[in-house]
Amino acid sequence: MIQHSFLIDGEKIRTEDSFEVINPATAEGFARCSVATSEHLDAAVSAARAAFPAWAGKSVQDRAAMIEAIADAVEQEKDDLAVLLSTEQGKPVHTGAAGEIMGALKWARATAKLRPSVDVVQDDEAVRIEVHRKPLGVVGSITPWNHPVMIAVWHIMPALLAGNTVIIKPSSYTPLSTLRLIEIANGILPKGVLNSVTGEGGLGRMMSGHAGIDKIVFTGSTNTGRNIMANAASNLKRLTLELGGNDAAIVLADADTDKIAAKIFAKAFGNSGQTCAALKRLYVHDSIYDTLSTKLAEMAIAAKVGPGNDPETQFGPLQNKAQFDYVKELVADAVSNGARVLSGGQALDRAGYFYPLTVVVDVSDGVRIVDEEQFGPVLPIVRFMDVDDAVACANANENALGGSIWSADIEKARVLACRLESGTAWVNDHATISPNAPFGGAKQSGIGVEFGLYGLEEYMQLQTVRISK
Structure with a gap:
């Protein structure tokens, strides 16, 4: 060696x-x-x-x-x-x-x-x-x-x-x-x-x-x-x-789920969720909640998780055992609190720290998987009725690295994005950074x-x- x-x-x-x-x-x-x-x-x-x-x-x-x-x-x-x-x-x-x-x-x-x-x-x-x-x-x-x-x-x-x-x-x-x-x-x-x-x-x-x-x-x-x-x-x-970041994304009722689902999926699960500014809490309006949740779960089920040296692999393992165990613990806690798992939810039965892409629904603030940064391939989706409540929930977390608003109305989304208490606020995007724009966190x-x-x-x-x- x-x-x-x-x-x-x-x-x-x-x-x-x-x-x-x-x-x-x-x-x-x-x-x-x-x-x-x-x-x-x-x-x-x-x-x-x-x-x-x-x-x-x-x-x-x-x-x-x-x-x-x-x-x-x-x-x-x-x-x-x-x-x-x-x-x-x-x-x-x-x-x-x-x-x-x-x-x-x-x-x-x-x-x-x-x-x-x-x-x-x-x-x-x-x-x-x-x-x-x-x-x-x-x-x-x-x-x-x-x-x-x-x-x-x-x-x-x-x-x-x-x-x-x-x-x-x-x-x-x-x-x-x-x-x-x-x-x-x-x-x-x-x-x-x-x-x-x-x-x-x-x-x-x-x-x-x-x-x-x-x-x-x-x-x-x-x-x-x-x-x-x-x-x-x-x-x-x-x-x-x-x-640390526990970035929230808010999807408004007018958002086109066909247009945004693939991007939200990529921004949540890229690098198997192990990115500081990954989308980690998804708040979706009640009118499109089931539709968007189902689309994201279907993508997660179809994703190829495997070793990095396999050309067919799209998502690799968690990097270390401590993080692997933590992700398992958060999902188990969510299920014990009434959450439904639409995809994944159980570690893969193989050597290494492999955890499938996991979409969790019927969760809310106050459950660990929402309140804590998962830093893994897990996306909790929270239902909301009132956008002001969603913004308040997004801002209630002590972490404030990034946040995003998703809507067909760009100006309405921009105004809401400016209300997010985060170092970076995106509109119809998340976690995208560039070498000419400052990047850093607010609050903790x-x-x-x-x-x-x-x-x-x-x-x-x-x-x-x-x-x-």
């Missing part, structure tokens, strides 16, 4: 202590990964701090050119990287994994085109006042297991473009594709600019409390985000936290935003320069 190394100051580090990486399609280990200690983290921080002045001193054009070169180098290995990603994460090779790699390349290249501005807020006879944007220093990135390459790119590329150096800790469930990304990038970047550390339990906590790290960017659960925020207080770290779904100039500014410190004439 191959043991993979992390990378500090341009050098691969292999340790005696290692942990197993599990293939979720078989529930068996297929690789091992070295465990970084606090001393390794200190060494990574030292390397990043030493590399920072020269990296920050480069022009933004030079840094952007290196990001473009990294994207080109990753594209040369996209097929092998997709296989590795699929093996450790579970998503189908030729759709989900390949799509994630290409999406990451799109984001990297879009980020490379961004340019921080210098704003002139006053220029008269007495004074010129400029607002500059300067890098923070060392950025610590902690990434999740659902999109390990894409989210690593979201964290790393704007940090590098802004002039920061980076230390990344990928999830111990899915470290390998991220480690390979870092290796490829280190073939282009100066030593120490981009470092990686890997380990189970405790390493992220050490990063968030480390005095030599100036900012943490984290994507993951709200509880972990709270812990990071508390640990980061020791040196007032800057934070970008993209946390996070702090700060990513993407575009809005996200780039999260990696920079404002400096006001006053020039007296």
